[in-house]
Amino acid sequence: MTTTDLATAREQSTPQRSTPPPDADSTVGRTMAGLLRPYYSSFAAVVTLQVLGALAGLMPLLAVVELGRTLLAPGPTDHGHVWFVVLAGAVGLFLRLLFTAASSGIGHIVDGQVQLTFRRQLAAQLGRVPIGWFSRRGTGELAKVVGEDVSAVHPFIAHTPGELVSAFVVPLGSLIYLFAIDWRLTLITLIPVVLAVALAPLMMTPTRLREQEEFDAGMGRIASSVVEFVQGISVVKAFGGRERVHRRFLTAVDDFVSSFFRMVRGLAGIAAGMQVALSPPFVLLVVLIGGTALITTGDMAAADLLPFLLLGLGLTAPVAALGHGFDDLQAARRAIGRIRDVLEVQPLPEPTHPATPQGHRVELRDVRFGYETGHEVLRGIDLVLEPGTVTAIVGPSGSGKSTLVQLLPRFFDPTHGSVTLGGVDLRELGSRELYRRISFVFQDVRLLRASVADNIALAVPHAGFDDVVRAARLAHIHDRILTLPRGYESVIGEDAGLSGGEAQRISLARALLADAPVLVLDEATAFVDPHTEQAVRRALATLEGTRTILVIAHRLETIAEADTVVMLDNGSIVERGKPAELLARNGRFAAFWQAQLSAIADRTEAHSGMRQGGEPR
Ligand SMILES: Nc1ncnc2c1ncn2[C@@H]1O[C@H](COP(=O)(O)OP(=O)(O)OP(=O)(O)O)[C@@H](O)[C@H]1O
Numbered sequence: 001m002t003t004t005d006l007a008t009a010r011e012q013s014t015p016q017r018s019t020p021p022p023d024a025d026s027t028v029g030r031t032m033a034g035l036l037r038p039y040y041s042s043f044a045a046v047v048t049l050q051v052l053g054a055l056a057g058l059m060p061l062l063a064v065v066e067l068g069r070t071l072l073a074p075g076p077t078d079h080g081h082v083w084f085v086v087l088a089g090a091v092g093l094f095l096r097l098l099f100t101a102a103s104s105g106i107g108h109i110v111d112g113q114v115q116l117t118f119r120r121q122l123a124a125q126l127g128r129v130p131i132g133w134f135s136r137r138g139t140g141e142l143a144k145v146v147g148e149d150v151s152a153v154h155p156f157i158a159h160t161p162g163e164l165v166s167a168f169v170v171p172l173g174s175l176i177y178l179f180a181i182d183w184r185l186t187l188i189t190l191i192p193v194v195l196a197v198a199l200a201p202l203m204m205t206p207t208r209l210r211e212q213e214e215f216d217a218g219m220g221r222i223a224s225s226v227v228e229f230v231q232g233i234s235v236v237k238a239f240g241g242r243e244r245v246h247r248r249f250l251t252a253v254d255d256f257v258s259s260f261f262r263m264v265r266g267l268a269g270i271a272a273g274m275q276v277a278l279s280p281p282f283v284l285l286v287v288l289i290g291g292t293a294l295i296t297t298g299d300m301a302a303a304d305l306l307p308f309l310l311l312g313l314g315l316t317a318p319v320a321a322l323g324h325g326f327d328d329l330q331a332a333r334r335a336i337g338r339i340r341d342v343l344e345v346q347p348l349p350e351p352t353h354p355a356t357p358q359g360h361r362v363e364l365r366d367v368r369f370g371y372e373t374g375h376e377v378l379r380g381i382d383l384v385l386e387p388g389t390v391t392a393i394v395g396p397s398g399s400g401k402s403t404l405v406q407l408l409p410r411f412f413d414p415t416h417g418s419v420t421l422g423g424v425d426l427r428e429l430g431s432r433e434l435y436r437r438i439s440f441v442f443q444d445v446r447l448l449r450a451s452v453a454d455n456i457a458l459a460v461p462h463a464g465f466d467d468v469v470r471a472a473r474l475a476h477i478h479d480r481i482l483t484l485p486r487g488y489e490s491v492i493g494e495d496a497g498l499s500g501g502e503a504q505r506i507s508l509a510r511a512l513l514a515d516a517p518v519l520v521l522d523e524a525t526a527f528v529d530p531h532t533e534q535a536v537r538r539a540l541a542t543l544e545g546t547r548t549i550l551v552i553a554h555r556l557e558t559i560a561e562a563d564t565v566v567m568l569d570n571g572s573i574v575e576r577g578k579p580a581e582l583l584a585r586n587g588r589f590a591a592f593w594q595a596q597l598s599a600i601a602d603r604t605e606a607h608s609g610m611r612q613g614g615e616p617r
Contacts, residue, residue: 053099054169059092128347132411156332167321188290218256357422395568475509
């Protein structure tokens with residue numbers, strides 16, 4: 001490459017203005033209100049119909065009261081009035097049914113729409129977030145957001161507004177009616193409600209809140225110790241740590257029991273007091289005592305006691321409904337918070353005018369990256385990967401090898417500096433173009449629940465069967481596939497379970513078929529078996545000369561055959577060059593090489609010792 005080429009390449013690679021992908025900002029400002037805004041008019045209809053239903057629902061109650069008062073009143077009964085009251089009660093009942101059914105129907109339709117929209121938005125967002133973002137999240141966590149958390153909005157949308165509205169409208173209507181009959185007995189009837197409301201703040205004193213927090217934390221500790229136990233059960237069994245893990249679980253349970261007792265001791269008296277105050281016998285007792293006092297002093301007609309006995313019981317409903325509604329609201333708020341957290345993850349920006357790379361030379365310039373702010377994992381990497389060469393990255397665990405190679409398929413964008421392909425910053429490449437040019441095989445292999453052939457042809461859906469087989473042969477997995485129940489048509493996870501090494505070879509076949517000019521490879525240590533190792537080495541040998549290859553190397557053979565070795569330590573390149581030259585330099589790489597050699601020698605010695613020891617004498 002000439003200096004002019006380089007200058008042009010640099011010019012091209014300067015990141016131009018990037019815009020978020022279409023649709024990304026359509027859900028910006030995703031507060032709970034923002035997320036629900038499109039449904040405001042439907043909510044208004046739900047609430048209005050509920051109010052009408054609740055008011056209509058008062059009519060049968062008032063009719064019963066009015067009927068009692070008319071029939072108990074001295075003198076002849078007005079039959080016309082009685083029938084009118086009965087009819088009004090029946091019409092009220094019918095209207096209540098009509099309005100609440102309509103409200104509930106609309107509420108459930110809106111709920112379905114909201115849940116569908118949330119799930120669609122989440123699905124679209126999960127397709128946009130950086131691939132690397134997934135590595136920090138468990139599948140269970142995401143499944144919970146898309147499943148459980150979205151469902152948690154159901155009571156909030158379909159039930160809570162209706163319940164809250166009717167819990168307030170009915171007592172309010174009753175109260176107005178009761179005031180019209182006798183304001184003094186109305187005030188007396190309200191005593192239980194006032195008592196309950198006065199007790200409520202005692203449940204929220206700093207001590208009570210601290211006890212509730214301890215209770216929640218205790219529950220969390222039990223859950224995590226159970227999860228830890230279940231997830232690691234095989235390791236725990238094999239290495240005999242059962243007592244220790246059991247002990248942790250038992251301690252968590254003991255702690256929980258004592259925090260539970262503390263909380264119950266603090267709350268029991270107040271909760272019982274509230275329950276007694278709101279209970280029908282107490283309400284009736286208060287009304288009867290007050291009513292008797294007013295009747296015996298001649299201040300109120302005996303028949304007027306009836307509405308207080310009938311309607312007084314309903315006055316306590318808002319307090320109870322507030323409790324339930326508040327719980328539902330809190331649960332929905334937490335769920336929507338988690339949904340919002342996912343929707344707010346910044347997608348990697350897509351270019352408005354994608355550029356076309358010239359060739360497949362990869363260059364990293366002063367690349368810095370950290371998963372958390374203030375903690376850099378890569379500290380200024382300058383690296384050029386020439387087409388047709390193999391670059392092997394080596395370095396101690398945690399030195400940043402995986403992070404570095406993951407920047408090529410754009411799992412993350414560097415926080416500083418740039419990664420260019422053919423002179424174009426990766427941020428200026430469309431993602432389709434990027435994955436056409438860069439393919440990868442990492443340790444964390446993901447296979448789809450689809451046929452083996454479809455898994456291999458993932459990047460090239462129209463690939464011919466012969467091409468799929470050729471890639472599988474190259475990846476040393478063809479023979480194994482033929483032993484599966486339906487060969488290449490076997491569905492992974494249904495017809496066939498594959499070992500870690502086999503899954504890796506399928507993923508290698510996928511990358512080979514994709515035929516991208518740049519291949520990024522993690523020569524995994526986790527699953528690797530002799531077949532996979534052979535496959536990787538054979539593939540590397542086949543591809544050499546045409547591909548730009550970056551490999552995290554663990555095998556001495558791979559390292560020795562690489563064109564360039566890059567030694568990474570603590571996020572920086574500490575040595576680079578041809579393997580032989582580096583060995584001769586006797587520096588960090590040579591020490592690393594020696595350490596690997598002695599580790600292999602130790603392993604071989606231990607192995608042969610075991611074999612000798614195990615041989616029959
Ligand atoms: N998803 C992540 N979130 C936060 N920190 C991370 C994440 N992945 C890696 N790290 C941290 O970044 C540093 C570099 O990790 P990286 O996996 O790149 O090293 P490595 O050289 O590939 O290690 P190994 O050889 O053990 O796989 C480590 O300190 C690691 O703890």
